[in-house]
Amino acid sequence: MHIRTHHHHHHRFLSFSLEHTCINTTTTNCPPMFRQLSREVIRRGTSSGSISAISSARTATGARWASSLHWADIPMGPPDAIIGLTEAYKEDTFEQKVNVGVGAYRSDEGKPYVLPCVREAETILMGQDLDHEYSGIAGDPEFVKLALGFAYGEDSKPLTEGRVAGVQALSGTGGLRVFGETLARHGHKRIYLPNPTWGNHIPIFKNAGLEVHKYRYYDTENSDLDYDGFVADVKDIPEGSCVLFHACAHNPTGMDPTIDQWAELSQIVKDKKLLPFFDCAYQGFASGNAPQDAAAIRLFVEEGHNLALIQSFSKNFGLYGQRVGALSVVTANEDEKAAVESQLKITIRPMYSNPPRHGARIVKTILSDPRLTTDFIDQCKGMADRINDMRSKLRGTLEEVGSTHSWEHITRQIGMFAYSGLQKDQVMALRENHHIYCTLDGRISMAGGNLKKI
Amino acid sequence: MQLSALFLVIVAELSLSTTAFSLAWNRRALHFRGGDVSSSSTTSLRQSSASAEAETPTTSSAGAYLSTVPAGPPDAILGIAEAFKKCTDPRKVNVCVGAYRDEAGKPWVLPSVREAERRMLDDPATNKEYASIIGDAEFVNLALKFAYGADADMSKLAGVQSLSGTGACRIGGHFFSKFLPDEEKPIIYIPTPTWGNHIAIFRECGLEVRRYRYYDSSTNGLDYDGMVQDLKDAPDGSIILLHACAHNPTGCDPTLQQWKDISDMMKEKSHHVFFDSAYQGFASGDAEHDAEALRLFVKEGHTVALAQSFAKNFGLYGERCGTFSLLCNNADEREKVMSQLKLIIRPMYSSPPIHGSSIVRTVLTDDELRGQYYEECSHMAGRIKQMRLLLVEKLKEAGSVHDWSHVTNQIGMFAFTGMNSDMCDELTSEYAIFLTRDGRISLAGLNDNNVEYVAKAIHSVTDGKSITTSS
Numbered sequence: 001m002h003i004r005t006h007h008h009h010h011h012r013f014l015s016f017s018l019e020h021t022c023i024n025t026t027t028t029n030c031p032p033m034f035r036q037l038s039r040e041v042i043r044r045g046t047s048s049g050s051i052s053a054i055s056s057a058r059t060a061t062g063a064r065w066a067s068s069l070h071w072a073d074i075p076m077g078p079p080d081a082i083i084g085l086t087e088a089y090k091e092d093t094f095e096q097k098v099n100v101g102v103g104a105y106r107s108d109e110g111k112p113y114v115l116p117c118v119r120e121a122e123t124i125l126m127g128q129d130l131d132h133e134y135s136g137i138a139g140d141p142e143f144v145k146l147a148l149g150f151a152y153g154e155d156s157k158p159l160t161e162g163r164v165a166g167v168q169a170l171s172g173t174g175g176l177r178v179f180g181e182t183l184a185r186h187g188h189k190r191i192y193l194p195n196p197t198w199g200n201h202i203p204i205f206k207n208a209g210l211e212v213h214k215y216r217y218y219d220t221e222n223s224d225l226d227y228d229g230f231v232a233d234v235k236d237i238p239e240g241s242c243v244l245f246h247a248c249a250h251n252p253t254g255m256d257p258t259i260d261q262w263a264e265l266s267q268i269v270k271d272k273k274l275l276p277f278f279d280c281a282y283q284g285f286a287s288g289n290a291p292q293d294a295a296a297i298r299l300f301v302e303e304g305h306n307l308a309l310i311q312s313f314s315k316n317f318g319l320y321g322q323r324v325g326a327l328s329v330v331t332a333n334e335d336e337k338a339a340v341e342s343q344l345k346i347t348i349r350p351m352y353s354n355p356p357r358h359g360a361r362i363v364k365t366i367l368s369d370p371r372l373t374t375d376f377i378d379q380c381k382g383m384a385d386r387i388n389d390m391r392s393k394l395r396g397t398l399e400e401v402g403s404t405h406s407w408e409h410i411t412r413q414i415g416m417f418a419y420s421g422l423q424k425d426q427v428m429a430l431r432e433n434h435h436i437y438c439t440l441d442g443r444i445s446m447a448g449g450n451l452k453k454i
Numbered sequence: 455m456q457l458s459a460l461f462l463v464i465v466a467e468l469s470l471s472t473t474a475f476s477l478a479w480n481r482r483a484l485h486f487r488g489g490d491v492s493s494s495s496t497t498s499l500r501q502s503s504a505s506a507e508a509e510t511p512t513t514s515s516a517g518a519y520l521s522t523v524p525a526g527p528p529d530a531i532l533g534i535a536e537a538f539k540k541c542t543d544p545r546k547v548n549v550c551v552g553a554y555r556d557e558a559g560k561p562w563v564l565p566s567v568r569e570a571e572r573r574m575l576d577d578p579a580t581n582k583e584y585a586s587i588i589g590d591a592e593f594v595n596l597a598l599k600f601a602y603g604a605d606a607d608m609s610k611l612a613g614v615q616s617l618s619g620t621g622a623c624r625i626g627g628h629f630f631s632k633f634l635p636d637e638e639k640p641i642i643y644i645p646t647p648t649w650g651n652h653i654a655i656f657r658e659c660g661l662e663v664r665r666y667r668y669y670d671s672s673t674n675g676l677d678y679d680g681m682v683q684d685l686k687d688a689p690d691g692s693i694i695l696l697h698a699c700a701h702n703p704t705g706c707d708p709t710l711q712q713w714k715d716i717s718d719m720m721k722e723k724s725h726h727v728f729f730d731s732a733y734q735g736f737a738s739g740d741a742e743h744d745a746e747a748l749r750l751f752v753k754e755g756h757t758v759a760l761a762q763s764f765a766k767n768f769g770l771y772g773e774r775c776g777t778f779s780l781l782c783n784n785a786d787e788r789e790k791v792m793s794q795l796k797l798i799i800r801p802m803y804s805s806p807p808i809h810g811s812s813i814v815r816t817v818l819t820d821d822e823l824r825g826q827y828y829e830e831c832s833h834m835a836g837r838i839k840q841m842r843l844l845l846v847e848k849l850k851e852a853g854s855v856h857d858w859s860h861v862t863n864q865i866g867m868f869a870f871t872g873m874n875s876d877m878c879d880e881l882t883s884e885y886a887i888f889l890t891r892d893g894r895i896s897l898a899g900l901n902d903n904n905v906e907y908v909a910k911a912i913h914s915v916t917d918g919k920s921i922t923t924s925s
Binding site for chain 2: 314320345
């Protein structure tokens with residue numbers, strides 16, 4: 001199939017050549033699929049996928065194009081590292097294929113899961129006979145209020161003092177892009193992200209007009225947080241710059257600083273006069289305890305930072321396709337709040353005018369009702385618990401098969417992903433030979449696992 | 455116990471490359487052109503972030519720049535809508551936002567839409583999963599057929615779901631900005647006047663925005679000669695934005711013959727055709743008829759681009775439902791264009807919201823609902839036409855001697871009255887009638903209860919004054 005060829009083509013293009021040595025394994029009880037893999041990997045040696053030269057240069061002509069537009073010179077863009085994966089997975093006809101790529105929760109039957117409280121909220125909404133009129137540019141104000149309360153805590157001082165600028169956002173991506181563009185308009189040239197980070201962060205901020213720089217974050221040798229490197233690099237960030245932190249359940253590593261480490265970082269951020277920007281995609285999902293997952297955010301607020309925050313409700317409420325999020329900025333007073341909101345709106349209006357209503361209405365319905373909120377917390381915790389279960393089982397199974405490696409990091413990590421340590425060509429082998437789909441960096445979505453496939 | 459986790463075991467080194475992510479993105483990183491921000495107050499703001507000001511005792515001074523952020527100007531149209539909401543005058547009339555209202559002045563959810571929502575709620579297969587970057591493929595297919603025709607050749611049509619019309623214009627603008635040859639900044643021509651947001655959108659995409667004459671304020675009609683002249687004078691290969699039907703705000707559309715002549719001229723100029731279609735079905739009440747200009751240009755061989763909105767014709771305003779499409783020369787180009795559109799969308803919002811598109815898909819895939827929908831859309835258009843005629847009738851009854859035939863002749867949701875901004879301000883301050891300051895009235899906001907009041911008010915502010923300006 002034409003499309004498939006292109007995807008395949010690009011997988012080759014993206015593969016690196018790596019060295020690895022082989023290890024002996026006992027394979028007696030291994031299902032055929034994996035026995036095959038072990039042989040395969042041992043056989044492969046150094047993989048040197050030929051990196052084809054896809055010309056990314058436009059055909060160089062000085063002339064304007066002739067009438068019927070020729071897009072023939074346009075190069076095929078590379079498929080998205082994560083979403084393209086799901087597309088490839090969908091096209092795969094192998095029966096026992098496994099998708100552990102996209103960070104979307106699956107029930108134990110491997111099915112998408114709509115939270116019961118969400119279904120109930122939708123039934124309530126249907127009964128309210130609501131229209132589909134435009135919301136304002138900043139979206140549903142009641143939703144925004146509840147969303148901010150969820151993250152900051154309802155009694156958070158900046159909230160009660162009415163000085164947190166907040167707008168509805170197109171989930172995480174949309175809010176990151178809006179804030180990035182707004183920063184770029186107001187003199188910012190750079191943004192600092194952890195290394196590694198969610199892949200899409202980089203094109204988001206580049207397209208927003210910012211240079212992307214990285215600070216050390218993960219120690220791959222020890223599968224742990226590189227805290228010393230983290231601190232050192234943050235200290236090096238130029239004054240006044242914006243630095244992005246993952247609020248909890250760092251994607252993709254799952255390693256978070258401790259609260260004491262966050263406190264130390266807070267002081268450094270203050271000393272260096274940096275603008276902290278928290279990306280919070282997993283509140284409630286990481287530990288199962290929503291306030292706890294917001295601890296870093298709340299610490300920074302208490303320490304007086306005028307931070308910025310993007311919240312996604314894709315995972316914790318399971319509202320992925322509804323694109324629900326909230327972008328907020330803590331300011332000094334109500335006037336500043338109004339001014340900042342107006343500037344965020346100026347970014348939003350020529351991008352999509354105003355945000356979609358339905359998802360925000362669902363969240364609003366839940367969070368404004370104490371019983372539904374309790375249900376939500378339980379159901380969200382249920383998802384988080386199942387994921388932690390998967391982690392333990394995965395680690396346990398690995399240890400049981402006699403792996404000589406330490407898999408302790410699998411259970412130490414927090415959140416939806418296990419950062420397995422697989423290398424690119426192993427990932428490709430997994431995909432092509434065994435129809436197991438995870439991202440090239442070896443990130444495995446624990447939510448995509450289930451007991452049978454573990 | 456399965457040893458199925460063995461796949462993880464066969465790892466020699468746990469050295470992890472951290473460059474996996476940066477790789478895929480470098481190919482065509484769009485150099486975001488910062489763009490000419492429409493609001494001058496923000497450009498005056500460019501200050502180095504490093505020059506943070508003195509620290510307040512408890513807060514980080516990185517936030518100090520916030521105190522210099524000026525309040526941005528309110529959006530012209532939505533700002534007026536907000537003012538209407540806050541107004542407490544019992545006589546108040548909202549004729550500013552282009553949203554349909556029923557006979558009682560209330561928002562109207564199409565029964566076919568509501569039925570679709572019920573079915574979606576009851577269907578156990580409905581979930582909230584991410585759509586792909588390009589959105590709901592079935593929806594896109596149906597949407598494009600709605601615009602291009604049921605027998606349209608989809609093999610060369612690159613189409614993606616978008617955040618209604620705004621989002622589609624934004625995607626299209628970025629695409630043109632990236633892929634047209636750039637010895638100079640690509641230029642887009644938009645009509646004078648046009649929907650206000652067009653200017654900001656295309657500037658943000660890094661395009662140079664120029665205008666072509668469109669409205670003749672001395673006749674309150676289409677300035678056809680001026681339009682043609684300006685498009686001829688434009689550099690070859692410019693992008694030309696055309697309103698597919700029911701031009702916003704003027705309601706003046708070229709005739710089909712005029713469209714044909716424009717098409718011929720644009721071929722000679724190698725111009726790129728970019729249609730904005732926000733009112734299909736709403737303009738005449740006949741969705742096929744309203745698509746004639748678009749389909750003519752396709753027949754004439756243009757590789758058209760189309761921004762399509764379902765905000766008005768399906769009443770799905772706030773659910774942000776639309777498409778952007780580009781007709782390519784062949785299927786191979788289509789593939790490539792699709793891949794590039796994804797690279798524009800992914801770093802903007804990853805994937806589009808599914809509620810609105812699911813509704814449209816549900817309606818258009820069910821024969822009964824589909825038939826019902828066409829009738830409902832026609833009903834909306836019919837009521838608006840009624841109001842159009844009634845307004846003019848009442849103006850005459852009120853004693854106005856102006857020639858209001860332009861109001862009767864114009865097409866679509868709006869009447870472009872010819873009133874100047876002073877008259878509009880007076881209408882708002884004295885009569886609590888909220889319209890945009892260019893004299894545009896959203897006819898859907900009129901009904902039997904308020905049309906006479908509005909007519910009398912318009913008469914008061916225009917009596918003895920001119921509603922045309924001699925050019």
